Amino acid sequence: MAERDMETYDCDVLIVGAGPTGLALAIGLRQYGLAVRVLEKQDSSKREARAGVIWHRALEALADLGCADRFVAAGVTLNPTELIAQGRQIGVLDLSASGTRYPNPLSIEQDTVERLLGERLTEVGGAIEWSTEATAVRVAEHGAEVEVRGADGRPRTLRCAWVVGCEGSRSLVRKAVGLPFDGGPRRHLQVAQLNAKVDWSLPYHGDRTYLLLDKDLSIGCAPRPGGGYRCFAFTREPDTTPLTPVTVEEMRQLLIRAAHEPDVWLTPTLPLWTNRARFQDRFARSLRSGRALLAGDSAHLWAPIGGRGLNTGLRGAHNLAWKLAGVVRGWASPALLDTYSTEQRSTALRVMRRTRRDVLESPGTRRTLLMMRLLGRHVLRSRWATDRIRDRISDLDLHHRESPLSAQGGGDRMPDRPVWAEGRQHRLHDLLSYQHWTLLPVNRDAEPDPALTQALAGLPLPVAVRPVRPTDTDASRHLPDGSLVLVRPDLHIGLQAQIPEEVAAYLGRWFTRTEAARDA
Template sequence: MSRTSHDVVVVGAGPTGLALAIGLRQYGLSVAVLEKEDSSKRQPRAGVVWQRALEVLADLGCAERFLAHGIPLHSSELVVSGRPLGVLRMAVPGTRFPHPLSIEQDVMERLLGERLVEVGGAVEWSTEAVAVRVGPGGAEVDARGPDGAPRTLRCAWVVGCEGAHSLVRKALGVPFDGGPRPNLQVVQLNARAEWPFPEKPGHSYLFLERGMSAGAAPRPGGGYRFYGFTADPDQRPLAPPSVDEMRDYLVRVSHAPRLRLTPTDPPWSNRARFQDRFARTLRSGRGLLAGDSAHLWAPVSAHGLNTGLRGAHNLAWKLAGVQLGWARQELLDTYASEQRLTALRVLRMTRRDRLELPATRFTMLSMRLIGGRLVSGRRSAGRIRSRLSDLDQHHRESALSVGAAGGDRLPDLPVWCRGRWRRLHELLDYQRWTLLRVTGSDRADRQLERLLAAFPVPVRVHTLLPSLGHEHLLPADSLVLVRPDSHIALAAHHPEEVAAYLARWFVRR
């Protein structure tokens, strides 16, 4: 039996596994990605990338190619009992990516795979992990390749990204708590429509009727992704909906009796029930879990894939820092706690969603009364956009977060730096930490430089001033330490505070 060695073995080549491998390769780690299927997804499945996930993809070097293959979603119109009530504008401030993106999962995986090759990685297709053993100093993964020959991969770390039936999770002995989401199913169909609702660039529709909900989002290949959430009182075997079934469902929820659907080429339809499950921990020694191996739920608001991407983004820089000898292993425990809390917040959001879950009598009454103001009002629409975009997701409860703003994502603000106005995110770098000196003086701080030089972890210092109205985010005469993933770690006033923070998590030279 042959044996090979790697820093990390990633089991599963879905979006989460690919994103994690890209992040690790950007740090120079040796990564093996094992996938039992013979190619990436051939089905569209997930269809939206929200704004925060687009920032994640920018850090991974592939946001622009996603934009080139997707459709920015500019607006969503709420229709209740066939009556248009208002339009939600989707643009949000404080980011390079103001709009969410319509792009389907098969294309996402192809683009992520191309980026992985660019950074020196590759997926081992038709290669199934059949056993995982984790010890105090590393792990071993037994795999069977396309020729059926067994081999063993030795690694410092193994990460399970292979979905609900994760072999890695089972090998770690981590319980997968939860169970089926009762009385809920989704039906989906990619199709072109002849109906009374105008087709506008980047414009989607959301329909509500008693006991039903449906949506229509424009697809990059033309037509719409139609989807509907409905009650599921029986538990008969699932089969994809026919065109006639989907048409009848949409007629009932949209009150458009002359609706005609023409399936796209290639055709795609789907019907699914759901589980709400969480791994009890996302780390056990040298083994870690990410994506659907760690958490899954009903795709209300389309945040499952996005949460997996953000989790991979969180894990890659921490795992790289530990493996490169910069950071203590406790840093990985903050991935486990932060990502689990993030996923729990997303699950709670999906359970409270009143715009996509089948509408109750109370929902219908309230939407008729205030639905238009809800999606069009400045404050209420702003809250909806913030929730959907994931830009308000934070890590305030984390042990890594210190101070009033600790754990918050740093918005992409205009700042004055090196004699000109720049966007703040231009100064940040996924391959290093960033220390922002908020002061009018560009004079070097020798004490600060000396304290930072005591640690091998790379920290780049920028001296800047915030634009008018943003002083509360970057207070005068402060030192703001920013993590590689753009979340604030510490806001301090003295270099010694920064050094003490780094000493808590990183080794000294």
């Protein structure tokens, strides 16, 4: 069992890397009261736009970290996406999802993301140690030592109970513990990006994205904060093509080709931001090795089709923080962290497979373009098809059903549906919290159940009991009549039980109890 001995350790958790994933993890850990240090070798946060969209599920994770509303205020809410194939309008996809407080994705750039996360970290009592580079990591049975060098060039050693690598694809932490980073280059795929105002025949709407497909080319134009578009073009290019800066004229010619119109003009937004990149598809074989953990690009990376890297990193930090906090506080054994590795690798692999099948943003093939012309309009008029596309885009359908932590109907994300509780109607997520597990007795007597009280007795981790009655069929699907539904801090269902003894057995597998409770 983890021990908190601050005479032995300089901190409970040392995070290497102050990108979005590292910052989100630090916020989650601080909300549980852990002593956290965040090291960043750069002298400040990103000054570049980089990633540009946060999807629905990642916004829910940010809400649990206490900062989603400020993200929404700083970004641009996106709704319809208009699809155009070889100059022909195919249809419009409504991105609004149900069952969540955040029904639409958000256009917001990475420099703003890091600034807002940094502000939230300060609010919860954390800080970033800028110009501080980790130079060596040694992991032992009961903790880790990290050699660091600060701005003054002097080396020093920091001791921690746990170390987490969030420093990107060249992760020192991953290399130090010898975890293989399987995979390789993504062949014949390149992205060119430019922030600009676009003068063309397509009207500008503050919330409308255009996706344009042509042979070996896919271009997206998404509204961005401050006006104009983030223009991103995926092309099939030889791997030997030099990665020279993207020019305005190059992007203009790509838009002319994709839109099938000659009069397209671009005015770059200020400050000027362009980017050109090729990609790797890589996964660490495990995200845990003893007292070392990996998150974000240190653990997995792939082509940014659909803007999934940032989002998957944020959700991974959301998954890890409450589990690591439970282990450090002695509520659970370190085996709980193995479920983070299992769940996050499974999620990331699923996301990567989806990006490979994404026909909307991948460079168009003859077959794809033919299907778009013949079937695209029919697909976008089908409610079943558009609901399925929307669920996948939003990440709201990602689950942990195969996880060891999911039992008897567990694994799905609990949707935010209306329920009756405490004498009035609530949104279900208002009854849940990232700070504790929640047990939902469904359509049961509101009087205290002695067997249920006994099932929860002696647990050090907080479990709130909230009797509920579903008020619509969608809520009833996840809240079966008469059941006891146990919801994890990260909104995923752990267990759908029928009797209190099943709840007690489940919690007993993962969490410690006092001696008195074990003897009862």
